[in-house]
Amino acid sequence: MFKKLSIVAAGVVASLCFIGSANAAESWRAWNIHNDGHPNTAAMDRFSELVDEATKGEVKVEVFHGGVLGSQPDALEQVRLGAIEIGNFNLGPIGPMVKEANLVSLPFIFKSVPHMFRVLEGEAGETIAAAMAEAGVKPLAWVDAGARSFYTQKPINTPADVEGLKIRVMNNDLYTSMISAMGGNPSPMAFSEVQQALKTGVVDGAENNFPSFKNVGHYEVTTHYSLSEHLIIPECICVNTAKFDALSPELQAAVRGAAEEAAVYQRELWAVQSDQARKDVEAAGIKVNEIADKGPFQEAMVKVYDDYLAANPDMAKLVEMAQSTE
Numbered sequence: 155m156f157k158k159l160s161i162v163a164a165g166v167v168a169s170l171c172f173i174g175s176a177n178a179a180e181s182w183r184a185w186n187i188h189n190d191g192h193p194n195t196a197a198m199d200r201f202s203e204l205v206d207e208a209t210k211g212e213v214k215v216e217v218f219h220g221g222v223l224g225s226q227p228d229a230l231e232q233v234r235l236g237a238i239e240i241g242n243f244n245l246g247p248i249g250p251m252v253k254e255a256n257l258v259s260l261p262f263i264f265k266s267v268p269h270m271f272r273v274l275e276g277e278a279g280e281t282i283a284a285a286m287a288e289a290g291v292k293p294l295a296w297v298d299a300g301a302r303s304f305y306t307q308k309p310i311n312t313p314a315d316v317e318g319l320k321i322r323v324m325n326n327d328l329y330t331s332m333i334s335a336m337g338g339n340p341s342p343m344a345f346s347e348v349q350q351a352l353k354t355g356v357v358d359g360a361e362n363n364f365p366s367f368k369n370v371g372h373y374e375v376t377t378h379y380s381l382s383e384h385l386i387i388p389e390c391i392c393v394n395t396a397k398f399d400a401l402s403p404e405l406q407a408a409v410r411g412a413a414e415e416a417a418v419y420q421r422e423l424w425a426v427q428s429d430q431a432r433k434d435v436e437a438a439g440i441k442v443n444e445i446a447d448k449g450p451f452q453e454a455m456v457k458v459y460d461d462y463l464a465a466n467p468d469m470a471k472l473v474e475m476a477q478s479t480e
């Protein structure tokens with residue numbers, strides 16, 4: 155009798171354990187726009203492994219590379235709704251849905267990449283992160299995306315060189331204003347369409363960092379990369395807020411820790427691979443030109459700031475915070 159009962163009890167305990175872990179197991183899809191060979195692809199794969207280890211398999215992250223889950227604006231909407239759980243996102247396309255995130259899309263707002271990280275680590279960063287979480291896209295860690303510069307079929311040395319050129323930009327009104335302020339014609343377009351558009355002359359140029367310029371072959375269909383470095387836009391590992399908040403505190407800490415560690419790894423990879431990407435495109439024939447004086451580009455942006463702050467006076471405080479950060 156006793157033996158029988160204990161067998162039954164063991165069975166109950168075993169099935170309870172089973173139910174317990176079955177309930178706890180979370181299976182997440184992660185969006186990544188980049189392909190193999192891009193630092194963020196390696197970092198997202200590492201993130202998935204780290205989450206698995208840190209949560210002992212209770213949270214599984216399957217990463218879909220190459221933007222196969224959709225364009226960035228669509229994927230962001232999916233993360234907000236919880237249809238995709240997590241991803242590596244650029245803050246540029248987040249600006250139209252989270253006003254505070256638009257701080258980083260003001261041209262020349264940051265003096266350098268380290269300055270950008272100092273701003274994000276301070277009060278301005280906390281404000282942006284809180285607003286993003288409120289909108290459903292919670293940043294767990296910030297990652298590096300270097301600086302964006304123009305690439306076209308001729309060197310760009312002054313804003314006048316952009317005049318009359320059709321330039322592809324990411325979806326954000328600040329970028330269309332930026333190109334218009336230089337006399338160019340902005341063309342918002344999904345990243346996946348840019349190579350073809352450059353090749354067929356639908357656009358005359360685009361702007362991005364070296365790893366993205368190289369990874370999707372934009373360097374194969376342009377000739378000059380001009381170091382305007384007009385935008386320094388951070389990226390995040392961002393999760394659907396409700397999914398994250400529904401995890402136990404222990405699992406939240408484990409997932410956040412994994413994101414932070416993956417971000418450290420991403421920044422290390424970025425430092426090495428963005429230099430390498432520059433060398434690779436130069437070896438393939440791209441002429442990289444330094445812009446001796448970026449002053450005229452910055453002066454052309456005064457109107458962009460004035461118009462933006464006139465329409466969004468509540469953003470003045472964040473702009474002030476960023477500009478006063480050493």
Ligand code: BDP
Binds near residue numbers: 243324366
């Ligand atoms: C890359 C970003 C990616 C953007 C892409 C773009 O990492 O998130 O979608 O630029 O220009 O540098 O659309």
